[in-house]
Amino acid sequence: MTVIPLTSLWLPILLSAIFVFVASSLIHMVIKWHNSDYRPFPNEAEVMEAIRKGAPAPGQYVFPHCADHRDLGKPEMRKKFEDGPMGLVYLARPGLPNMGKSLGTWFLLNLAVSFCAAYLTSRTVAPGTPYLQVFRVAGTVTFLAYAVGTIPGSIWMGKPWRVTIKEVADALIFGLVTAGAFGWLWPR
Numbered sequence: 001m002t003v004i005p006l007t008s009l010w011l012p013i014l015l016s017a018i019f020v021f022v023a024s025s026l027i028h029m030v031i032k033w034h035n036s037d038y039r040p041f042p043n044e045a046e047v048m049e050a051i052r053k054g055a056p057a058p059g060q061y062v063f064p065h066c067a068d069h070r071d072l073g074k075p076e077m078r079k080k081f082e083d084g085p086m087g088l089v090y091l092a093r094p095g096l097p098n099m100g101k102s103l104g105t106w107f108l109l110n111l112a113v114s115f116c117a118a119y120l121t122s123r124t125v126a127p128g129t130p131y132l133q134v135f136r137v138a139g140t141v142t143f144l145a146y147a148v149g150t151i152p153g154s155i156w157m158g159k160p161w162r163v164t165i166k167e168v169a170d171a172l173i174f175g176l177v178t179a180g181a182f183g184w185l186w187p188r
Contacts, residue, residue, distance in 0.1 A: 006119060016138075063085070143172055
């Protein structure tokens with residue numbers, strides 16, 4: 001089989017990344033189907049003040065914190081879990097969100113996923129392959145890249161499954177968009 005050089009796939013890589021970026025923007029800013037995924041604490045001001053008093057650095061925090069699973073045998077640790085709440089919190093630096101940086105980083109991720117889809121598709125699909133076969137390979141790779149990483153949060157961290165299902169649906173849309181670009185622009 002003839003291997004397609006990645007340099008000949010720069011256009012589907014770039015366009016698919018742009019198409020995913022646009023689809024994501026529509027999902028988040030027009031359809032807004034993820035707005036209900038983020039709920040406020042009923043006592044947000046008190047929670048924020050308690051966190052400020054502890055002055056934790058930006059990072060990922062879990063509560064109750066149990067450094068060693070053997071500690072779960074201790075009555076005081078068991079009580080913390082039984083009494084609740086249990087949670088995972090991500091803390092960022094204080095200040096207004098830097099949307100430019102976040103959107104730029106998101107676009108770079110879109111490019112990286114499209115590049116990986118191009119690499120795997122170019123190694124498994126020959127030039128001149130019909131649209132649907134290219135679509136299947138590129139779409140599957142892209143779907144897996146965007147979807148699989150969202151699932152462990154529901155398995156291990158208590159992220160609501162309804163949120164994960166929506167993220168997997170996003171991944172399906174991103175996979176279809178990328179697959180369409182690759183099928184359309186595949187070398188003949």
